[in-house]
Amino acid sequence: MNVDEKLGPTRRLALGALTVLMAVAGFAAGRVTFNPNGAVVQPIQFNHRKHVKDAGLDCSTCHQYYADHQHSGLPDLALCTGCHQQPMTKSPEEAKLIKLATTAAPPAFRKLFRLPDHAYYSHRRHVTLAGLPCTTCHGAIAETTAPPPGPLVQVVMKTCLDCHARRNVPTNCIACHR
Amino acid sequence: MAITRRSFLVGAAGAGIGFGLGALSHQFPLASPHVGPDWAPNDETFVASTCLLCPAHCGIRVRLIDGRPVRIDGNPLHPVSQGGLCPKGRAGLQLLYHPSRLKGPLVRVGPPGSDEFKPIGWNAALDRVASALSSASQPGGATPVEWMVGDVSGVCGDLVAGFCGVLGTTRVSVDDYRDGSADLLGMCQGIATAPAFDLAGADMVLSFGAALSEAWWSPLHAARARDAEVAGRSARWVQVDTRLSRTAVGAHQFVAIRPGTFGALALGLTYVIVKEGLYDADLVARQVAGWEDWTGADGTPHVGYRTLVLRHGRSDEVSARTGVPVATLTALAKQFGGARRGVAVWDQGVAWRSGGMADALAIHALNTLTGRLGRRGGLLVQGPMPGLPGPAEQKAPGAVDLASAPLTATSWPAAGSDPKVLFLYHANPVASLPDPDTARQALARVPLVVSFSPFFDESARCAHLILPDHTYLERWQDALAPAAVPSPVWGVVRPVVKPLVNTRATGDVILGLATRMGGSAAAWARWKSVEDLVHERGLSLAGAGRGSAFVDRFRQRELGEVEGRGWWLPHGQKPEEFWQTIVDSGGWFDPLIDYEDGASRSQLPDGRVWMFPAEARARLSKSGRALAEGFLPIDESLEARDGGPRDFPLQLIPFRVMTLASGGTPLMPWLLEHLGALNGSAWETWIEIGPETARSEGLQSGQRVRVESSRGRFEATVRVSPGAQPGVVSVPYGLHSRVEGWGEPNGANPLSAVGRAVDPVSGLPDWQSTRVRVVRI
Amino acid sequence: MTDLEIVSTLPQDERVLLMPLVRTTKVFWRWAAVMAAVALWGAVAYVYQLRNGLGATGLNTPEYWGIYIICFVFFIGISHAGTLISAILRVANAEWRRSITRSAEFITVLVISFGAVQPILDLGRPDRVLNIFLHSQPFSPLLWDVLSITLYFTASSIYLYVPMIPDLARIRDLGLRPRALYSFVAIGYHDTPAARQTLERIIGILAVAVIPVAVSVHTVIGWIFALTLKPMWHSAIFGPYFVVGAIFSGIAALIIAMAILRRVYHLEAYFKDVHFNNMGLLLLVTTVLWFYFTFAEHLTVWYGGEESELATLYAKLTGAFAIPFWTMVACCFFIPFALMARRKTRNVTGCVVASVAVVIGMWLERFNIVVPTSLHPRLQAATVHYTPSWVELSIMAGTLAGFVLIYMIATKFFPIVSIWEIQEGRELSVHEVSERVASYLPDDLAAVER
Amino acid sequence: MARWGMVIDLDKCNGCQACEVACRSENNIAVGGPQAASEHRTISWMQVRAEVEGEWPDIRSRFVPQPCMHCDRPPCTLVCPVQATSIDREGIVNQIYARCIGCRYCANACPYTVKFFNWHKPDHPASTEPGLNPDVSVRPVGVIEKCTFCSHRLQKAREMARVETRPLREQDFTTACADSCPTGAIVFGNLDDPTHRVAELSRDPRAFRLQEGLGTEPKVYYLSRRD
Structure with a gap:
């Protein structure tokens, strides 16, 4: 085995490390590619900034449940057509919206900020009772001009616990786990 | 460092294997936590209705989340059940959501005996039945149409009875729970x-x-x-x-x-x-x-x-x-x-x-x-109900009376000619009769068998047409409290959810058939739908001048006192308002009945109560059994009848379990998970024997056995229980039918050992006189 | 020159002891193939279990723990063969230890990893195993267990490795293949007297330090059971009882390994009858100790007469578990005691027979501790049974085969008997021992007085 | 601070098992099926067990419904290596399914055998999913689950009370089993609040607890005229 002889220990180590690195990268790529809960693709390239900042709409216009429900709610396209019955701009997305809204089964907006099933979160408790601003968990979603593929703020358990600790709110496992 | 061919290959192989493993990792159930794909407002509402899973007709209150039923509780306003509900009532959800529910009407395409069906439209199906009914009716003679009915409560029973009157048939058998007490009261006290x-x-x-x-x-x-x-x-x-x-x-x-x-x-x-x-x-x-x-x-x-x-x-x-x-x-x-x-x-x-x-x-x-x-x-x-209008109110002379129709298990198929059309409503004779083959053959002889079963059960498989009924959570009906309850109660059954699949209420199907047949039948079917009919009945209660919609218990007592003084306070000014109150609360009841007026003691002409009345004496003496002094029964030796204790040393006693009685249970896995509270049995038919019997027969808990009588046999699992009598084999009854698709119980029909023996005196089944032996398998 | 030629020309000790590294027989390959196949089958079974959940096992409610936990306790017990026995012998200056310590330490290091993997096989969510470190709960005996096993594994590995360095250096110097491996693991050691002295000092410290760690490992495993309120688990005796049982099974495993090595690598000159005799005596002592503890355990339960405890006890003595229980007593006490108590039967065959019995008996002991108690909870009629599924049995066979396979491979890369210690024994110890023995003897009084 | 507890009147229980089914319905407990039943793997957070004494014909029996006892000194929480189960300040012994590694140590430590393991992936046929209670998560395979005293109801009740700016009342929070009992044998409430019925009943002379001698201090009390 001549090749064996040529490779010095350093190069051999480098080769091994490279292989491990490639395998790790491959594993990650495989997991992402075949992830059943992949990137969130919305039917319409909704422009939050235009609606919230420019048009001055309230969050509850579309997310109508946030004040007194667990979920904040997502609008269906029928709600959009309340304003966009006729084209208001020349935006191709708007044209797409009007077209989609008239189909038999219009596609729905998909949830972007998602919690696993075993976590209980109530918008009423946090927004109405505790008075948290939306940005605490949703970040600068109001500034976006197109739907982001993933959440702007990664909320993990530590995020919740830190926030509770900062605000001196008790942390009890079953208050959020179910 | 230059990339050599070797390092490239090794690296690529590593990446490839890693990629494969990464993709595969989602295949394991241990992958990342499940994330709900959607959101919902999760709005909670409650709807009152009535449980139809057994004749008790308890009040239910269904918890709905965004219109989907997620829990069934008792209706606290119901005067009998008072918010209580048995496990079966709670498991009704599983009937609604059962994965094996038929999605719509089916017509047989394969030969008899095969399970080949294909979907058919409702109109085509109804046309086919209507034309079969029209061609079957011969001028002058009785229409050779037969009904087999498992549930005769309320308006649906009346619709069947009325439709039979229209068709001119008296061939109805009812699979109900008669225990002979009405017969007895009739003889002793003249009360029917x-x-x-x-x-x-x-x-x-x-x-x-x-x-x-x-x-x-x-x-x-x-x-x-x-x-x-x-x-x-x-x-x-x-x-x-x-x-x-x-x-x-x-x-x-x-x-x-x-x-x-x-x-x-x-x-x-x-x-x-x-x-x-x-x-x-x-x-x-x-x-x-x-x-x-x-x-x-x-x-x-x-x-x-x-x-x-x-x-x-x-x-x-x-x-x-x-x-x-x-x-x-x-x-x-x-x-x-x-x-x-x-x-x-x-x-x-x-x-x-x-x-x-x-x-x-x-x-x-x-x-x-x-x-x-x-x-x-x-x-x-x-106490008497106010008269309720309905399809059976004007009874033609000789019309069928469902209350006296005999039990299916013993008398079907009746001797004589076979019908041309047979309807199966909440009835599954192939599973519930002692001998499934006889039932199958009888069904095969009928040119058109129509089953209303919402499931592909044993008898539906033998039908020509299956017109699946709604479950009771999807349709309108009314339900009276059983006679065993002293005060009259009229419960409303209302759809708590829109039909989940393309089924149709059998009552509406009957009305549709009558309309299609035209003539007197169409005139009889003057209601648009069962809802219309129930509504009409509700309005008539508003005019009855007594009783009340369901109210809480304090108000019940109050009403009783007020009514006792001759007052009646209607709910709402208009009948429609009264009706709405009834629907919202779950039903109507009358808290005040004067029981001590003597009418419930005797209604015989002489006003007396008979002990062992003449008719009973006559029936007993004609029965051909050994009697003391004309009518007092002498304990016959069963051993003598069944070949002696050598062949069949044990006595068989079939008993009913709350969740198994009145069928349907095999479709509700929650109930099967908790069948026998006393011995922890689940998902199977068991026999209870005492420790003494277990010793003498060489049996142990958990063994599979065959129970044999001179008439037939069934298989079960042994449960040795200290609460079982020596020499007696007790077996729960009711786990014989099954529908494939979700949790299939290991059930058996004890009737196959009991046979179809009938007590000649009462005409009731004889379930407790069977001698058996137990054989290990 | 091939490796074989190099080794063939060496003096006796090195020639015999290095021969397995350079010559591999067909029999070896055959056995290795069989073991690899079984181990692979075990891996297949585990993948099946991963896909189907622990439902693939025969476990149920209340039989929550079965074969995996039995094997866990059993393997960790066997692991006491090496480090503990070798450390005790070293500390006690038992000269006959020289040829057996290495094989014993290998058993420890390999078996402990196979033992430690068992609870992970038993987890419903092996993907979350890191939670033990991320979200530790200091009151859980399971956490202590993870820590003590990790410590023991580390300590044993070092304790195996350090005394092996001179041999590895020698192999490196001989130029045996794979050279990279030997040059890497020999870490530049050169056998000078100063290096040797440092080495021996380190070994001395390690030998003392590893003993409490080994004791803690099995004590904590005993506590896993004893700290619950379960009938016949909740017992103060469990810590020492488990330690004694572990040493007991460890000695037996070591005897079996010695006998096999002696046979397959023709090491009759190194594993001599005196070694078996001495190990047999150790086995005898631990047999008696085991019996004493077992008796004490069951007597207290019987005397206490608490209802649920008695139910478990009688299930073992006369009930459903009578066969495993009395087999265990026969295997762990009567057979080894009868064989080891007599000088005549304390030969190689006798020792092996007794050891095989003890290993089987000790597996049954773990079974008799885990299963009858699980099936007799304080509240519930005992109508439940436990039959291990093919998955559990396959994984058990797979781990056992995996252990044997890796042990076999280890003997192909490392000398299974410490060469330098043998040589040291030949060169120094004879003199040292006679001096030491002389120091034990009474002094000449006249000389002292003068 | 509340200390939630339960009193079960064995003289009233007639073994109808409505509590078991109500609990299944409320807590999305998966159906095990005949296979699981024959393997003793059925999950039931509430179990009605029968105690039978004597021999025929002098035989008597009673039904003992058994949920998790929610011990004040729970043996299960101490042994958990990952803090997946713990007792909270109001005495509810919880189980965090997302944390649990499935070692089943807690199940072994529990003297009441009321912790259940998901041997298989819990089976909820697709058509039954709309009937699942959205307040309770569906458990994954390989974790322990147990009675939680319907703590999801407590979350909702407390939130509702805060919305209506009033204290939590006795009737606001009760468990599904207590709710469902047709004979009213199961009573739930705050053991430390003298106005709650459980507080009064737990001091009844008929009251006892299971395996009291173990010192686990269960918060489920039983009432029985028999010893």
Whole structure:
């Protein structure tokens, strides 16, 4: 085995490390590619900034449940057509919206900020009772001009616990786990 | 460092393997936590309706989240169930969401015996049935149409009966729970209904094998009554039974008795009561006939019941026959005779046996003798409902009366010519008859079998057309409380959810068929739908001038008092408002009935109550059984009939479990997970035997066995239970049908060993006279 | 020159002891193939279990723990063969230890990893195993267990490795293949007297330090059971009882390994009858100790007479578990005691027979501790049974085969008997021992007085 | 601070098992099926067990419904290596399914055998998913689950009370089993609040607890005229 002889220990180590690195990268790529809960693709390239900042709409216009429900709610396209019955701009997305809204089964907006099933979160408790601003968990979603593929703020358990600790709110496992 | 070919290959191989593993990692159930794909407002609402899973018709309150039923609770306003609900009622959700529900009407395409069906439109299906009905009806003769009905409650039963009247057929068989008590009341008191035992008002309840906590007419009514206080102290419940049943566990005293000797015990109790003078002699002399010896109109002398009791009820003899110690017998008799409001209760456990009617008469005599008829805490008769309009109201002469149609299990298929069209409504004869092959052959002989089953069950597989019904959570109906409940209750069954699949209410199908047939049939079917019909009935209640929509218990008492003074406060100004209140609260009831006016004691012309009335004596003496002095049954040796104890050493007693009674259970896995509370059995038919029997037969818990009689056999799992009587094999009944697709129980039909024996006297099935042997497999 | 030629020319000790590294027989390959196949089958079974959940096992409610936990306790017990025995012998200056310590230490290091993997096989969510470190709960005996096993594994590995360095250096110097491996693991050691002295000092410290760690490992495993309220688990005796049982099974495993090595690598000259005799005596002592503890355990339960405890006890003595229980007593006491108590049967065959019995018996002991108690909870009729599924049995066979396979491979890369210690024994110890023995003897009084 | 507890009147229980089914419905407990039943793997957070004494014909029996006892000194929480189960300040012994590694140590430590393991992936056929209670998560395979005293109801009730700015009342929070009992045998409430019925009943002379001698201090009390 001549090749064996040529490779010095350093190069051999480098080769091994490279292989491990490639395998790790491959594993990650495989997991992402075949992830059943992949990137969130919305039917319409909704422009939050235009609606919230420019048009001055309230969050509850579309997310109508946030004040007194667990979920904040997502609008269906029928709600959009309340304003966009006729084209208001020349935006191709708007044209797409009007077209989609008239189909038999219009596609729905998909949830972007998602919690696993075993976590209980109530918008009423946090927004109405505790008075948290939306940005605490949703970040600068109001500034976006197109739907982001993933959440702007990664909320993990530590995020919740830190926030509770900062605000001196008790942390009890079953208050959020179910 | 330059990338050599070797390092590239090694790296690529590593990456490839890593990629594969990464992709595969999602295949394992241990992958990342499940994230709900969607959001929902999760709005919670509650809708009141009525449970149709058994004849008790308890009130239910369905919890809906965004319009989807997610839980069934009891309706706290319901006057009988008062917010309680049995496990079966709660499991109704599983019927609704069962994965094997038929998605729409089906028509057979394969040959008979095959399971090949294909979907068909509702209109095409109805056209086909209507044309078959029209061509089947021959001028002059009766239409050869037959119905088999499993549920005759409320408007649906009336629609079937009315439609049969329209079709001119009397061939209806009903698979119901008759226990012969209505028959008995008719003979003794001239009252054509089953008695209402006022359990809540009794200070002593002496139950002869009645499954009060399990499969009684209204187990919740009984459960509430057991813990009720009567005159400041809690009532005493005594259960006389052949096995330690759930009811026996819940009773204050359990008296073990040999199978088939309930009547003998009643005789023995009467003997002590007479000897101790604990009965109301004055009342008996005034109101009761047949107690003392008497001479008939034709001059023949008759022996009175008193004489018989004294001759045949001696404590030592009775004790020897029943296995109840003399001391227990005497104490029980003294307690019952001394109770101010004692009542003796019985059900199928007594009646469904050869000789059961005489036993029932002897038990009934206890109530008669102690003056418990037509008294609070005794034997009442349910107060009358206001007349409800409906499809069966104008009965043609000779029209079918569903109340007297016999039990399917014993008499179907009837002898004689086969029908041209057979409807199966809530009936599954292939599974519930002792012999599935006979049922299949009978179904195969009929040119058009129409099943309304929402599931692809054994009989639906033999049908030509399946027109699946809604579940009771998706349709309109009404439901009356069973006769065993003293006050009249009219529950509304309403759709709590839009039909999940393309099914249609059978009532609407019947109306549709009648309309299609035209002529008198179309004239009869004047309602748009069952909803229309229920609505009409509700409006008629608004005009009845009594009763109320369901209200809470304080208001119930208040209403009773107000009504007692002759006032009636309608809910709302208009009938529609009254109707709306009824729908919202779940139904209508009348809290005030005067039970002590004597009408519930006797409606015979002479106003007297008969003990062992003439008709019963005549029927008994014609029965061909060995009788003492004309009508008192003598304990026959069953061994002699079935080839002696050598071949069949054990006696078989089928019993009902709350969740198994009245079928449907195999479709509700929640119930099958908790079948036998007493021995932890689940998902299978078991037999209960005592430790002594287990030793003598060499059996152990958990073994699979075959139970064989001279008539047939079934398979089961052995449960050795200290609460089982030596020499007796008890088996739960009702786990015979199954639908593939979700949790299939290992069930068997004990009737295949029992056969279709009928007691010739009462016409009721004879389930408790079977001798069996148990063979290990 | 091939490796074989190099080794063939060496003096006796090195020639015999290095021969397995350079010559591999067909029999070896055959056995290795069989073991690899079984181990692979075990891996297949585990993948099946991963896909189907622990439902693939025969476990149920209340039989929550079964074969995996039995094997866990059993393997960790066997692991006491090496480090503990070798450390005790070293500390006690038992000269006959020289040829057996290495094989014993290998058993420890390999078996402990196979033992430690068992609870992970038993986890419902092996993907979350890191939670033990991320969210530790200091009161859980399971956490202590993870820590003590990790410590023991580390300590044993070092304790195996350090005394092996001179041999590895020698192999490196001989130029045996794979050279990279040997030059890497020999870490530049050169056998000078100073290096040797440092080495021996380190070994001395390690030998003392590893003993409490080994004791803690099995004590904590005993506590896993004893700290619950379960009948016949909740017992103060469990810590020492488990330690004694572990040493007991460890000695037995070591005897079996010695006998096999002696046979397959023709090491009769190194594993001599005296070694078996001495090990047999150790086995005898631990047999008696085991019996004493077992008796004490069961007596207290019987005397206490608590209802649920008695139910478990009688299930073992006369009930459903009578066969495993009395087999265990026979295997762990009567057979080894009868064989080891007599000088005549304390030969190689006798020792092996007794050891095989003890290993089987000790597996049954773990079974008798885990299963009868699980099936007799304080509240519930005992109608439940436990039958291990094919998955559990396959994984058990797979781990056992995996252990044997890796042990076999280890003997192909590392000398299974410490060469330098043998040589040291030949060169120094004879003199040292006679001096030491002389120091034990009574002094000449006249000389002292003068 | 509340201390939630339960009183079960065995003299009233008639073994109807409505509590078991109500609990299944409320807590999305998966159906095991005949296979699981034959393997003793059925999950039921509430179990009605029958105690039978004597021999035929002098035999008596009673039903003992058994949920998690929610011990004040729970043996299960101490042994958990990952803090997946713990007792909270109001005495509810919880189980965090997302944390649990499935070692089943807690199940072994529990003297009441009321912790259940998901041997298989819990099976909820697709058509039954709309009927699942959205307030309770569906458990994954390989974790322990147990009665939580319907703590999801407590979350909602407390939130509702805060919305209506009033204290939590007795009727606001009760468990599904207590709700469902047709004979009213199961009573739930705050053991430390003298106005709650459980507080009164737990001091009844008939009251006892299971395995009291173990010192686990269960918060489920039983009432029985029999010893």
